[in-house]
Amino acid sequence: xxxxxxxxxxAAEVSVCTKCILHYSRKHAVPGEGRPEAEIMFxxxxxxxxxxxxxxxxxxxxxxxxxELLQKAGLKREDVFITNVVKCRPPxxxxxxxxxxxxxxxxxxxxxxxxxxxxxVTLGRFSMAKFLPNARISEVHGKALWVNGRLIVPxxxxxxxxHQPSLKATVIEDFSRLPSxxxxxxxxxxxxxxxxxxxxxxxPADQDEHPTQLSLF
Ligand code: URA
Ligand code: SF4
Numbered sequence: 572x573x574x575x576x577x578x579x580x581x582a583a584e585v586s587v588c589t590k591c592i593l594h595y596s597r598k599h600a601v602p603g604e605g606r607p608e609a610e611i612m613f614x615x616x617x618x619x620x621x622x623x624x625x626x627x628x629x630x631x632x633x634x635x636x637x638x639e640l641l642q643k644a645g646l647k648r649e650d651v652f653i654t655n656v657v658k659c660r661p662p663x664x665x666x667x668x669x670x671x672x673x674x675x676x677x678x679x680x681x682x683x684x685x686x687x688x689x690x691x692v693t694l695g696r697f698s699m700a701k702f703l704p705n706a707r708i709s710e711v712h713g714k715a716l717w718v719n720g721r722l723i724v725p726x727x728x729x730x731x732x733x734h735q736p737s738l739k740a741t742v743i744e745d746f747s748r749l750p751s752x753x754x755x756x757x758x759x760x761x762x763x764x765x766x767x768x769x770x771x772x773x774x775p776a777d778q779d780e781h782p783t784q785l786s787l788f
Contacts (some may be wrong), residue, residue: 573607574607574608574685577607577681577684578607578682581602581678581681581682581685582602582603584625584678585600585678586600586602586626586727588659588678590675591671591704592671593617593659593661593671593675594716596660597618597660598660599622599624600659601622601626601628601658601659601660602658602678603654603658603699604627605648605651605653606650606651607652608690609652609686609688610688611651611689611692611749612651612654612682612683612691613629613652613654613692614655614679614691614692614693614694614698614701615653615654615694615698615728616652616665616695616697617655617656617659618655618658618659619633619664619730620664621634622634622660623659625750626648626756628654628655629729632730632734633730634729636733640726640729640743641746642743643746644747644750645750646749646750652682652686652688654679654682654685655698656679656697656701657671657672657675657750658678660702666697671783673702676701682774688721689721689774690722690723690724690753691722692724692726692749693724693726694727694728694729695708695726695727695728695731696728699711702718703716703718703723703725706725708727711725711743712725712726712727712745713726713744713745722752722755722756724745724749727741729742737776
């Protein structure tokens with residue numbers, strides 16, 4: 572099946588999903604949207620008020636800022652794919668709970684498999700934690716790390732920058748690095764064995780636990 576068909580199927584399932592309690596309070600589930608062949612995928616936290624009303628990701632104030640950030644980075648919204656770790660709005664925008672993240676993860680995994688993006692931009696700590704469970708956003712924001720053959724770029728959540736104006740310039744600068752990260756991802760992951768001669772008796776380093784950090788920053 573082509574990516575577009577798979578994504579439509581996932582969206583249809585999400586729209587009627589009852590796998591966690593978030594389905595009780597939602598108005599519209601928000602599966603995500605964008606180009607099925609996108610090279611960059613943006614993953615936020617969960618729908619907020621406006622997203623729940625419209626069934627579309629990042630359409631409220633944080634979405635307006637995201638649009639600005641994409642534009643400054645020379646990216647078009649229609650060329651990327653945008654989704655969230657939970658597809659239904661947590662009431663009052665509370666944090667998604669571990670059981671909700673776990674229940675919803677299969678949809679995100681299927682979206683990742685269908686789109687197969689070269690670069691994943693995580694927006695906020697919940698999506699960062701999926702790929703970089705031990706990272707601190709204050710240390711890794713705007714950097715690029717190889718995880719399982721993809722470049723993961725953790726960003727501060729755009730809503731955080733709206734609430735803390737001191738973060739705004741940082742987020743803009745971090746986003747401005749995306750074109751060079753995409754170019755790097757197109758070149759592929761450098762062969763680590765050249766840099767780190769591992770003893771033959773040891774298994775290769777697990778990229779999940781030891782993401783390879785780039786020296787671009
Ligand atoms: N914040 C998010 O994390 N996701 C959205 O879709 C909107 C706001
Ligand atoms: Fe289903 Fe995800 Fe919505 Fe929970 S948040 S009801 S798992 S689509």
